[in-house]
Amino acid sequence: MTEFTLPIAPRRRARPLAMRSVYLIAPAALFLLFFFVLPLADNAMRSFVDEATGAFTLARYAALLTDPFYLRIMGETVLLSAGVTVISLIIGYPVAYFLVRKAGRWSALVIFLLIAPLLTSIIMRTFGWQVLFARKGLVNNLLVNQLGLLEQPLRLTNSVEITIAALVHVLVPLMVLSITSVLQGIDRRLEESAQILGANRLRTFWEVTLPLSLDGIGTGAILVFMIANGSFVTLVLLGGGLQTLPLMIYQQFNTTRDFGMASAMSMILLVIAIACLWLQLRIVRRRGA
Amino acid sequence: MRNLTRRSILGAGTVMGAGLLTGGFPRFAGAQAKEITVTAFGGVWEEAVRTCFVAPFEQKTGAKANVSLGGPPQWLAQVEADPQDPPVDVLIMTPDLALSAAKADLVDDFTVANLPNLAKTPQELTDSVAGKGTIFDYGVGGITFNKETVSQPPKSFHEFVDRVSKGEFVASVPSISYAVTPIMLIWAMAKALGGGVDNVDPFFEAMAKMKDNLVFWGAPNDFFNQMSSGEADVGIYFDGRTWNHYDSGATWIDFLNPEEGGSLNGVAVQKPKNADPLAWTYINEILDARNQEKFADIMNYGVTNTDVKYSEKLNGRITPWQKTAFPPYEEIAKVRNDWVDRWNREIGR
Numbered sequence: 001m002t003e004f005t006l007p008i009a010p011r012r013r014a015r016p017l018a019m020r021s022v023y024l025i026a027p028a029a030l031f032l033l034f035f036f037v038l039p040l041a042d043n044a045m046r047s048f049v050d051e052a053t054g055a056f057t058l059a060r061y062a063a064l065l066t067d068p069f070y071l072r073i074m075g076e077t078v079l080l081s082a083g084v085t086v087i088s089l090i091i092g093y094p095v096a097y098f099l100v101r102k103a104g105r106w107s108a109l110v111i112f113l114l115i116a117p118l119l120t121s122i123i124m125r126t127f128g129w130q131v132l133f134a135r136k137g138l139v140n141n142l143l144v145n146q147l148g149l150l151e152q153p154l155r156l157t158n159s160v161e162i163t164i165a166a167l168v169h170v171l172v173p174l175m176v177l178s179i180t181s182v183l184q185g186i187d188r189r190l191e192e193s194a195q196i197l198g199a200n201r202l203r204t205f206w207e208v209t210l211p212l213s214l215d216g217i218g219t220g221a222i223l224v225f226m227i228a229n230g231s232f233v234t235l236v237l238l239g240g241g242l243q244t245l246p247l248m249i250y251q252q253f254n255t256t257r258d259f260g261m262a263s264a265m266s267m268i269l270l271v272i273a274i275a276c277l278w279l280q281l282r283i284v285r286r287r288g289a
Numbered sequence: 290m291r292n293l294t295r296r297s298i299l300g301a302g303t304v305m306g307a308g309l310l311t312g313g314f315p316r317f318a319g320a321q322a323k324e325i326t327v328t329a330f331g332g333v334w335e336e337a338v339r340t341c342f343v344a345p346f347e348q349k350t351g352a353k354a355n356v357s358l359g360g361p362p363q364w365l366a367q368v369e370a371d372p373q374d375p376p377v378d379v380l381i382m383t384p385d386l387a388l389s390a391a392k393a394d395l396v397d398d399f400t401v402a403n404l405p406n407l408a409k410t411p412q413e414l415t416d417s418v419a420g421k422g423t424i425f426d427y428g429v430g431g432i433t434f435n436k437e438t439v440s441q442p443p444k445s446f447h448e449f450v451d452r453v454s455k456g457e458f459v460a461s462v463p464s465i466s467y468a469v470t471p472i473m474l475i476w477a478m479a480k481a482l483g484g485g486v487d488n489v490d491p492f493f494e495a496m497a498k499m500k501d502n503l504v505f506w507g508a509p510n511d512f513f514n515q516m517s518s519g520e521a522d523v524g525i526y527f528d529g530r531t532w533n534h535y536d537s538g539a540t541w542i543d544f545l546n547p548e549e550g551g552s553l554n555g556v557a558v559q560k561p562k563n564a565d566p567l568a569w570t571y572i573n574e575i576l577d578a579r580n581q582e583k584f585a586d587i588m589n590y591g592v593t594n595t596d597v598k599y600s601e602k603l604n605g606r607i608t609p610w611q612k613t614a615f616p617p618y619e620e621i622a623k624v625r626n627d628w629v630d631r632w633n634r635e636i637g638r
Contacts, residue, residue, distance in 0.1 A: 130518055135521075137518055243633065251465060255465060255467075
């Protein structure tokens with residue numbers, strides 16, 4: 001019978017650090033190579049090849065970058081992501097501040113409430129918005145039947161506002177958690193010093209706390225922007241008349257089966273995401289974080 | 290004695306990983322028993338396929354039919370990517386994609402020699418996909434309504450457009466992200482309003498008139514949510530899905546085939562070239578009258594074998610395919626992308 005033992009391996013001479021690092025990153029690097037870099041390269045190739053003739057073409061990029069319709073779609077994609085990021089910041093910063101400075105023993109409960117929405121499926125959450133804001137939903141029922149404030153129900157779903165609200169609902173926890181981790185690391189004595197030197201609470205926040213928390217804002221903004229930039233399910237279900245690149249890519253695959261155009265659109269979406277990431281990092285670094 | 294060291298564990302893991310990456314394991318497993326891979330949509334469709342087609346196939350042949358869940362664009366893309374060794378042996382397709390597969394010469398001809406039950410399927414339904422497949426199941430894209438809020442539903446597309454435009458009710462129609470919209474909505478409504486494949490202006494004019502009282506559904510379940518939450522009172526939807534909701538307890542929902550004829554939304558079955566020949570046996574089970582009767586009973590959709598006798602429950606529900614508007618799939622496929630582009634620019638979602 002074969003006997004298995006697990007002896008302590010003899011200590012070998014330590015390899016150079018660089019060599020060991022290569023071994024450590026190899027699984028992740030190989031995974032990225034096979035499942036990200038190569039498919040991405042294939043996607044990029046497809047966007048430059050005419051499917052009928054097999055010849056190199058820039059026609060798709062020319063259409064996407066010169067047709068006012070597609071330019072508007074790109075604009076809507078960036079504006080939506082930027083809008084969701086700004087609103088998430090406006091809502092998220094005070095929550096993070098409260099969490100770090102005021103919540104005390106309630107902080108665990110606040111964090112749980114904050115991440116609770118993330119524990120349910122995005123589809124369920126999005127349908128929840130429909131139930132709440134439908135023509136005969138909870139909100140309209142309250143306004144029309146219970147309070148008698150309106151005669152006719154409002155058209156609340158299938159609007160840009162509800163779509164943005166649903167995205168913010170999903171993404172604001174990421175902003176809060178990013179800012180919270182940085183706020184926790186700020187030395188309170190710096191704020192106290194500013195106040196001893198005559199700064200009021202608002203000036204202390206503006207000139208000490210906020211600049212020191214820019215790193216967290218930057219991280220949160222990048223996370224929220226990137227996810228909003230590629231968001232799909234919420235837009236499909238709540239729509240709101242918005243046309244964004246992810247929706248158009250899905251349409252090219254599902255309805256028209258123009259894979260070349262879908263590839264070109266996805267490459268442009270990637271470039272937009274990278275450009276915005278670079279811009280945000282520059283802004284955050286310039287502000288001294 | 291054999292020492293199990295970190296190096297040997299890593300080595301074994303690497304070999305196993307490489308095996309999985311290169312598909313070695315599935316091949317190894319496949320060598321043990323005869324297996325084919327068939328396709329099905331998710332949910333109740335999958336259950337019906339397993340009960341009505343997979344079970345009798347496995348019983349008769351002793352082979353195994355693995356069910357791959359997904360949708361026609363995905364399956365067609367898989368076959369296109371590897372036509373010499375297609376990853377699925379049977380395709381379930383929308384007719385327009387079935388025609389694309391036929392034109393690309395990716396699928397085999399359907400003959401009675403290969404499929405004895407094909408003799409019981411109307412020839413028009415095989416011709417509609419260029420003889421390289423056949424339609425075995427169909428739904429009708431008609432008018433679904435909430436009978437508690439709409440006591441007098443619109444009986445035709447004309448009346449639907451007229452009353453929605455006047456704001457009598459809010460209607461839910463499929464968005465352009467839904468693959469069948471060009472057929473079930475654009476073509477069907479254009480035809481009903483005096484246009485056709487060459488002229489879809491009447492449809493876009495109607496949509497412009499209705500725009501303030503329209504909501505859009507991106508997926509079939511989305512439509513039901515809009516109806517049950519009161520967001521819409523009426524809409525363009527499928528008969529079978531409507532009756533499924535009814536049978537699940539939504540007894541307020543009802544369906545009618547518009548006077549002009551709702552579009553036939555067929556489901557075609559095809560066999561990829563180079564697929565396992567055993568696929569013919571499976572497809573023959575799909576075309577079998579008794580199996581189709583069971584399938585129709587579960588799905589509430591019409592089936593195409595002429596020997597099929599619908600149950601009492603279905604008799605009042607199924608619209609004979611001859612009373613539907615039969616879409617010219619080939620002509621639609623040529624202009625579909627132009628319609629989608631026009632929709633994007635004029636309607637926008």
